[in-house]
Amino acid sequence: MEWSDLLIDRELWKKLRKVIISLFVIFNFGLIYLCLERNNLLAARMLKPFWNYFLFFGFEQDYSVFAPSPIQANVNFVATITYKDGICKLYQFQRLDRVNLTNKVTQERWRKFLDDNLGSDRYPFLYKDIAKFVARKNNILKDNPPIAVCIYRYTGIVPPPEAKKNNPNVYSIKPLIAYEVRPEDLK
Amino acid sequence: MTFARIVQLWDEFWFTDVSPQCLAMFRILFGLLLLQFALFLLPDLFTWYGPRAIISANSISEANPTVVLDLLNMAPQSSSWLLCVYGAFIVAAGCLTLGFCTRLACAICFVMLTTFYHHNPYLLNSGDSLMRLLAFWLIFTDSGAIWSIDDKLARKKPNYKPKEKIAGWAVRCLQLQLAVVYYHAFVTKSPGWVWASGSAVYFAARLENLSRFPFPLDPNIDWVSSAWTWGTLFIEFCLFTLIWIKELRYYMLGMALCLHLCIDWTMNIPQFEWVMMATLILFVYPNDLTTFLNWLKTKYSIVVKKRLPTGSS
Numbered sequence: 388m389e390w391s392d393l394l395i396d397r398e399l400w401k402k403l404r405k406v407i408i409s410l411f412v413i414f415n416f417g418l419i420y421l422c423l424e425r426n427n428l429l430a431a432r433m434l435k436p437f438w439n440y441f442l443f444f445g446f447e448q449d450y451s452v453f454a455p456s457p458i459q460a461n462v463n464f465v466a467t468i469t470y471k472d473g474i475c476k477l478y479q480f481q482r483l484d485r486v487n488l489t490n491k492v493t494q495e496r497w498r499k500f501l502d503d504n505l506g507s508d509r510y511p512f513l514y515k516d517i518a519k520f521v522a523r524k525n526n527i528l529k530d531n532p533p534i535a536v537c538i539y540r541y542t543g544i545v546p547p548p549e550a551k552k553n554n555p556n557v558y559s560i561k562p563l564i565a566y567e568v569r570p571e572d573l574k
Numbered sequence: 575m576t577f578a579r580i581v582q583l584w585d586e587f588w589f590t591d592v593s594p595q596c597l598a599m600f601r602i603l604f605g606l607l608l609l610q611f612a613l614f615l616l617p618d619l620f621t622w623y624g625p626r627a628i629i630s631a632n633s634i635s636e637a638n639p640t641v642v643l644d645l646l647n648m649a650p651q652s653s654s655w656l657l658c659v660y661g662a663f664i665v666a667a668g669c670l671t672l673g674f675c676t677r678l679a680c681a682i683c684f685v686m687l688t689t690f691y692h693h694n695p696y697l698l699n700s701g702d703s704l705m706r707l708l709a710f711w712l713i714f715t716d717s718g719a720i721w722s723i724d725d726k727l728a729r730k731k732p733n734y735k736p737k738e739k740i741a742g743w744a745v746r747c748l749q750l751q752l753a754v755v756y757y758h759a760f761v762t763k764s765p766g767w768v769w770a771s772g773s774a775v776y777f778a779a780r781l782e783n784l785s786r787f788p789f790p791l792d793p794n795i796d797w798v799s800s801a802w803t804w805g806t807l808f809i810e811f812c813l814f815t816l817i818w819i820k821e822l823r824y825y826m827l828g829m830a831l832c833l834h835l836c837i838d839w840t841m842n843i844p845q846f847e848w849v850m851m852a853t854l855i856l857f858v859y860p861n862d863l864t865t866f867l868n869w870l871k872t873k874y875s876i877v878v879k880k881r882l883p884t885g886s887s
Contacts, residue, residue, distance in 0.1 A: 455766030
């Protein structure tokens with residue numbers, strides 16, 4: 388039994404097979420093309436009626452790695468956790484330049500999450516959740532819970548090729564969020 | 575060119591049956607990559623997807639209010655449900671690799687990959703998007719036709735006929751999906767000034783979190799950076815255009831392999847490069863793959879014979 392037997396009579400399928408498959412292919416690759424060109428207003432408008440179908444199945448895609456230009460900065464993130472008794476602790480988020488090869492491979496998602504998304508300023512709504520996560524992760528002292536979390540982003544601009552090649556990166560620091568931890572955040 | 579000729583060309587391109595070898599090889603490699611995907615996810619599974627994940631399900635649904643395919647949201651958030659979904663994904667990926675209930679296994683893999691994507695879209699990269707799409711197109715292929723448990727079981731049936739040819743349209747979709755990747759990579763890069771000026775690889779090589787091993791040639795030297803940068807653009811252009819020309823195909827595949835191996839050596843984007851390299855196998859002509867496998871078999875049997883002690887059969 389073929390999978391198509393579940394949907395359609397075999398004889399009818401033989402007659403319509405090429406037409407149905409052609410339409411299916413044109414429809415889906417057409418939408419994929421429109422999705423890739425969605426900065427074009429016409430393409431975005433044409434895609435709009437099908438956008439929910441497209442999103443539902445996770446067909447949206449983007450292969451613009453290093454496009455139109457690679458990120459020209461090294462970013463990393465730290466958080467400070469202030470405890471009830473006033474002591475302060477520094478929390479370092481994953482830094483892939485400081486781990487061995489095995490961890491580099493398995494922790495690649497942290498790079499994507501932190502450098503490409505948290506580092507891009509496009510998703511400020513993520514900061515609060517990350518602050519809560521840091522608070523939960525560092526709630527390790529008995530009767531001394533975290534009461535505040537601040538997250539900072541360090542950015543080091545890569546010097547242009549015309550500059551002296553071995554210039555050290557010049558770092559700047561930007562506070563992303565100062566979050567007051569509530570007891571329910573720690574549950 | 576007449577309309578009838580266009581229809582004929584369309585028909586030849588999409589509806590010519592193909593040998594199943596390359597597809598079966600791709601299925602096995604793809605299944606292994608899915609297992610690797612699951613393995614890489616394991617250390618931080620609960621951090622990314624657990625009931626107390628780094629980004630809460632509420633924040634993600636608020637940011638993306640559209641209804642999406644997400645099995646993790648179809649039951650109350652709990653560690654046991656997450657483990658069920660994760661376990662089902664591993665079983666399905668294993669079945670796909672072995673070719674057991676291949677089409678169903680592939681459909682489950684697609685649903686799981688889509689679930690992981692929708693449940694936390696902020697940690698998946700282009701390689702994951704490609705895997706999701708490849709899993710989708712793979713559902714429509716007869717990838718379990720050979721080198722599979724499905725085939726072994728079918729052999730026991732009295733009316734068994736070996737599948738020498740399978741429908742080619744979905745294999746074309748897989749090939750086209752790969753060409754889409756190169757097309758988009760090329761058209762989005764080409765307007766960038768660093769790509770035009772030849773310094774893109776210089777900048778990419780200075781990203782500390784992304785670097786793995788040193789470049790074979792130092793991109794801090796201007797002409798080396800330009801060669802890497804423009805070479806990348808040239809290869810990406812060729813891989814959605816010239817790869818379709820029969821006489822040029824193996825040159826293009828060779829260049830693609832060099833490009834991906836170089837990126838894999840120098841940059842830490844693990845699965846993306848491996849998925850791309852695995853997908854390139856779909857462009858190999860089946861006869862050539864058979865010849866290569868036969869050569870490998872002969873060579874291997876010679877090695878085995880040499881290692882056997884004298885007198886043994």
